Amino acid sequence: MTSGRPGPAGPPQSSVVTDRPVPSPRPRLLDPLLRTVGVLPFVLFTVLFLILPTLYIVLGAFQTNEGTWTFGNILALNTPSIRNAYWVSIKVSVASALLGCLIGFAMAAAVVLGGTPRWIRSPLLTFSGVASNFAGVPLAFAFIATVGPAGLITLGLRDAFGINLRAYGFNIISTWGLILTYLFFQIPLMILIITPALDGLKREWREAATVLGATGAQYWRMVALPILFPSLLGTFALLFANAFGAVATAIALTGSSLNIAPILLFAQIRGDVLGNPHLGYALATGMIVITAVANTVYIVLRARSERWLK
Amino acid sequence: MKALAWTAIVLGMLYFILPLLGMAEFSLSMRRGVYSLDAYASVLSDPQFQRTFGFSVAMAVFTIVFGVLLVVPTAYWVRLRLPWIRPYIEFITLLPLVIPAIVIVFGYIRLYNTSSWLPLTGTPMGTNVLLMFGYATLALPYMYRAVDTGLRTIDIGTLTEAAQSLGAGWGTILFRAILPNVLVAVLSGAFLTFAIVIGEFTMAALLDRPAFGPYMQSLGANRAYEPAALAVIAFAITWACMGLIQLVTRLQKHTRAHA
Numbered sequence: 212m213t214s215g216r217p218g219p220a221g222p223p224q225s226s227v228v229t230d231r232p233v234p235s236p237r238p239r240l241l242d243p244l245l246r247t248v249g250v251l252p253f254v255l256f257t258v259l260f261l262i263l264p265t266l267y268i269v270l271g272a273f274q275t276n277e278g279t280w281t282f283g284n285i286l287a288l289n290t291p292s293i294r295n296a297y298w299v300s301i302k303v304s305v306a307s308a309l310l311g312c313l314i315g316f317a318m319a320a321a322v323v324l325g326g327t328p329r330w331i332r333s334p335l336l337t338f339s340g341v342a343s344n345f346a347g348v349p350l351a352f353a354f355i356a357t358v359g360p361a362g363l364i365t366l367g368l369r370d371a372f373g374i375n376l377r378a379y380g381f382n383i384i385s386t387w388g389l390i391l392t393y394l395f396f397q398i399p400l401m402i403l404i405i406t407p408a409l410d411g412l413k414r415e416w417r418e419a420a421t422v423l424g425a426t427g428a429q430y431w432r433m434v435a436l437p438i439l440f441p442s443l444l445g446t447f448a449l450l451f452a453n454a455f456g457a458v459a460t461a462i463a464l465t466g467s468s469l470n471i472a473p474i475l476l477f478a479q480i481r482g483d484v485l486g487n488p489h490l491g492y493a494l495a496t497g498m499i500v501i502t503a504v505a506n507t508v509y510i511v512l513r514a515r516s517e518r519w520l521k
Numbered sequence: 522m523k524a525l526a527w528t529a530i531v532l533g534m535l536y537f538i539l540p541l542l543g544m545a546e547f548s549l550s551m552r553r554g555v556y557s558l559d560a561y562a563s564v565l566s567d568p569q570f571q572r573t574f575g576f577s578v579a580m581a582v583f584t585i586v587f588g589v590l591l592v593v594p595t596a597y598w599v600r601l602r603l604p605w606i607r608p609y610i611e612f613i614t615l616l617p618l619v620i621p622a623i624v625i626v627f628g629y630i631r632l633y634n635t636s637s638w639l640p641l642t643g644t645p646m647g648t649n650v651l652l653m654f655g656y657a658t659l660a661l662p663y664m665y666r667a668v669d670t671g672l673r674t675i676d677i678g679t680l681t682e683a684a685q686s687l688g689a690g691w692g693t694i695l696f697r698a699i700l701p702n703v704l705v706a707v708l709s710g711a712f713l714t715f716a717i718v719i720g721e722f723t724m725a726a727l728l729d730r731p732a733f734g735p736y737m738q739s740l741g742a743n744r745a746y747e748p749a750a751l752a753v754i755a756f757a758i759t760w761a762c763m764g765l766i767q768l769v770t771r772l773q774k775h776t777r778a779h780a
Contacts, residue, residue, distance in 0.1 A: 249598035250606065256591060257613050257661075260654045264628020265620050271631070314536075317529040325526025335530075341756075341763045342537060344713070347720050348737040349755035352748040357543025361745075364539060395540065398533065456621035459722035463738050473623055480627050480727055495624045506619045 271492035284493035300472040307393035308450035315401025339399035351463035445512030452505040548749035560750040577733035581718040614665040664710040671706025716762040
């Protein structure tokens, strides 16, 4: 900031001569330009360490090695290997988000509306707060110790019932293994978000529906679900983005044997496995686009759902 | 209806408890035939564990201090003087949820490498600083929201004027009038930041720093029982952080009620 002069909307510099004292309760010396200096450190930080790095990647995705503009990198993403990586990622994210929403909704509804004792609610929410933050490497370890080759459930089923999970085609290093593991943070996140929404369903709506002769199913189909729908869909989008960006859990669980977008990008950053840095930028940009779309859906729908659920 | 509700709760809890049980059981099974704490002893006595854990704790502390110094004055100033800018600031603070961490760190590596204008990755110290900035970015959505919510509950305009009329400067206002009033919010943000930073893997691994997350991952690839012990420790830390958040929030309600 170089400006010492008052901004266009600054206070008048010439003092007006009047015979009666002008009431000026507080000195407001800061002109608008100077005020913005207060957020300068924040702006500087986010520009340098959030916006510029992202822009660098996104712009790089549209440039050649020589620096000319091109769509070639984006089009070059269309190889079987990269397409497959995105596709598996999307499948895992959709499945874990969908199951997370369903199971989380069932549990939240059981607590809020199902007539279970009230003391369950608070521990469940606390536990959800913990579990939704228990992700990454340790989460993968917990599932390897449980359904991995020597895990508690694997051995338990084998010894007690003679069931061999592997023979049934279950393997922790697979898309289903990944989905099963991701649910550990997806379900709690759903519970945390949807519980307040379920609390917002007013008892009067249910009573009004009943008085008008609606059955329970009709109430849900025609009143409650339409009101909850933006929340549900929005949370689904959030969970999708949450799973799509999860790198650590996937790497710790599968090493690098599973070809999904974040793992491919990780390998690309480490060692340029695609053999073209700009293809790496394009891969990263594709990830941003997908999570950005999902998050935009979430934010828009959350604003919509707040219309009813205040 | 009630039976259905119970089924949902019980099945759900089963899903959550079994992996925790599995990891606890596995972590105790290092010695053949009996339960023992051997895996924990092995992990805790590993100098590599001590070094990486210490590194990540230090990282978390620096991130928290930096985050508080960045977020509290900004959120305060925005609420006090620049309310029109708030939606924009809020939008920026949400961006780290939209842009995957792996993409942000990818940008760091390209933007701040040895041949750039700000060669942070050239020295270990510089890389540490860069990693800390990265963590502060990851924590930004949580920290900003916590502090901003805290500020909403107090009348910062009156507090500021009262402090000013007693002759306080901006530093005094921020650290002796505002900060104590949003301390609970700041602490909530701080504990959450701690939980995020302590086990973070992607950024630390790609910046090649000796942090706890990459250490856990390498141990997972090479050992059998120790990773489960690490998972138990990490779970305990997460639980402690969330417990502390609940505790400070409850303490505040208590003091407010009696005030």
